[in-house]
Amino acid sequence: MARVIPPMTEISPTRKVSVVDGNADPAVKEEFGVLEGTLGPDVVDVRTLYGRTGYFTFDPSFMATASCQSKITFIDGDEGVLLYRGYGIDELAERSDFVEVAYLLLYGELPTADERREFEVAITNHTMVHEQLLYLFRGFRRDAHPMAIMVGVVGALSAFYHDSIDIDDPDARKIASFRLIAKMPTIAAMAYKYSVGQPFIYPRNDLNYAERFLHMMFAVPSEEYQISPVLARAIDRILILHADHEQNASTSTVRLAGSSGANPFACIAAGIACLWGPAHGGANEAVLNMLEDIGTADRIPEFITRAKDKQDPFRLMGFGHRVYKNYDPRATVLRETCHEVLDELGVQDEPLLEIAMELERIAVEDDYFVKRQLYPNVDFYSGIILRAMGIPSHLFTVVFALARTVGWVAQWNEMIEDPSQKIGRPRQLYTGYGPRKYTPIDQRS
Numbered sequence: 001m002a003r004v005i006p007p008m009t010e011i012s013p014t015r016k017v018s019v020v021d022g023n024a025d026p027a028v029k030e031e032f033g034v035l036e037g038t039l040g041p042d043v044v045d046v047r048t049l050y051g052r053t054g055y056f057t058f059d060p061s062f063m064a065t066a067s068c069q070s071k072i073t074f075i076d077g078d079e080g081v082l083l084y085r086g087y088g089i090d091e092l093a094e095r096s097d098f099v100e101v102a103y104l105l106l107y108g109e110l111p112t113a114d115e116r117r118e119f120e121v122a123i124t125n126h127t128m129v130h131e132q133l134l135y136l137f138r139g140f141r142r143d144a145h146p147m148a149i150m151v152g153v154v155g156a157l158s159a160f161y162h163d164s165i166d167i168d169d170p171d172a173r174k175i176a177s178f179r180l181i182a183k184m185p186t187i188a189a190m191a192y193k194y195s196v197g198q199p200f201i202y203p204r205n206d207l208n209y210a211e212r213f214l215h216m217m218f219a220v221p222s223e224e225y226q227i228s229p230v231l232a233r234a235i236d237r238i239l240i241l242h243a244d245h246e247q248n249a250s251t252s253t254v255r256l257a258g259s260s261g262a263n264p265f266a267c268i269a270a271g272i273a274c275l276w277g278p279a280h281g282g283a284n285e286a287v288l289n290m291l292e293d294i295g296t297a298d299r300i301p302e303f304i305t306r307a308k309d310k311q312d313p314f315r316l317m318g319f320g321h322r323v324y325k326n327y328d329p330r331a332t333v334l335r336e337t338c339h340e341v342l343d344e345l346g347v348q349d350e351p352l353l354e355i356a357m358e359l360e361r362i363a364v365e366d367d368y369f370v371k372r373q374l375y376p377n378v379d380f381y382s383g384i385i386l387r388a389m390g391i392p393s394h395l396f397t398v399v400f401a402l403a404r405t406v407g408w409v410a411q412w413n414e415m416i417e418d419p420s421q422k423i424g425r426p427r428q429l430y431t432g433y434g435p436r437k438y439t440p441i442d443q444r445s
């Protein structure tokens with residue numbers, strides 16, 4: 001049987017810090033424990049702050065807030081390091097594959113050959129969707145954005161799989177996790193086929209995860225589809241690179257939704273909705289639109305100027321990151337994969353890649369970007385590869401969601417199994433009106 005993740009344990013403070021407010025009446029002087037992790041910043045345990053001092057903390061975008069304890073992924077933003085369960089992303093992208101990485105993220109260890117085989121068979125046995133789900137697609141317009149379809153269809157899975165929504169049952173959580181990981185490629189490919197008016201292609205269980213996705217995307221009933229091993233390897237590597245990323249906005253959404261006891265399908269649908277935003281996973285589609293808007297390298301300075309202009313809402317899509325203040329290591333791998341895929345496809349000169357590389361060269365030397373430590377992120381090159389593979393830009397974030405489902409599921413399971421987890425319920429700094437009396441409408445001015 002698959003390994004069981006070692007349970008989350010309560011960690012004890014290693015030292016104390018004090019909160020002092022001499023102006024308060026009575027004066028406040030309280031000590032709080034400092035908790036140390038394996039890597040990264042230590043944290044001040046403020047869980048009793050309000051009860052002991054009457055103060056909340058204020059951190060609207062969670063710039064300095066650890067929302068949970070996790071053992072899954074670690075990012076060193078200054079060094080540009082990304083670890084999945086301690087393994088470097090560059091090594092995993094080079095030597096592993098997505099199914100093995102999914103096992104690693106879920107169970108914490110690289111699988112033995114038997115464990116991998118058992119896991120892969122379990123996932124493969126859930127690749128089809130309920131036949132009734134096909135009728136759900138007919139309610140969408142053919143030109144619906146595929147992310148809108150993903151939010152709707154994945155959320156609707158909870159209407160089909162009642163036997164795996166009891167989140168307190170580990171076996172139900174396991175089968176729901178397998179169903180989500182197995183069915184996301186099928187639903188993603190269905191969203192694409194629906195948008196181009198082609199028949200849905202059923203999953204072929206004799207293919208591996210990446211090959212199966214490409215086959216469902218591009219095969220047609222009327223002829224044999226030849227899967228390119230290089231493209232299959234490229235999409236597999238893209239899935240590895242996008243699989244998890246600590247407590248990013250969509251993962252935090254999944255955790256918060258899950259903290260209320262919502263079923264896993266609804267939680268993942270919430271994560272898909274959050275990922276869609278252009279500041280997050282929607283950036284890969286926005287990058288391609290930006291590169292097409294730039295059109296030629298001689299227009300790059302115009303867009304760099306706009307990106308620096310505070311009066312202009314335009315930002316350089318695919319640049320910058322809340323955590324990375326160095327190159328996003330995923331962007332580095334994707335830039336290399338870009339060249340491999342274009343070479344394999346015999347694409348001599350991809351103008352968008354030329355523009356992207358020139359844009360990167362100019363931006364990383366520009367003082368505005370250097371001072372703000374803005375570097376290419378995971379979304380900067382991914383779209384160029386996906387487009388070269390024949391995947392349309394409005395499907396880029398769907399591919400991101402397909403990959404991130406593994407991370408969302410792993411983080412959701414970790415949250416559910418954490419004995420200290422409670423429903424997430426942030427407080428606020430209220431700056432609205434104080435109490436006031438109701439005024440009848442004939443007395444209002």
Ligand code: SDX
Nearest residue numbers: 245248279280281283307315316317318319320321322372
């Ligand atoms: C993902 O969190 C994750 O882990 C996400 C992700 C994952 O795997 O889950 O890595 C995936 O979402 C990658 C990011 C994709 N988004 C984009 O590429 C959109 C463009 N990037 C920006 O919107 C921005 O960089 C964010 C949203 C990614 C990060 O924004 P922050 O951390 O809130 O930073 P900020 O907005 O406070 O910016 C700091 C400064 C500001 O200038 P000043 O006010 O200091 O003068 O940098 C500027 C910003 O104006 N800035 C940019 C910029 N990004 C930041 N200026 C121009 N172009 C940009 N792209």
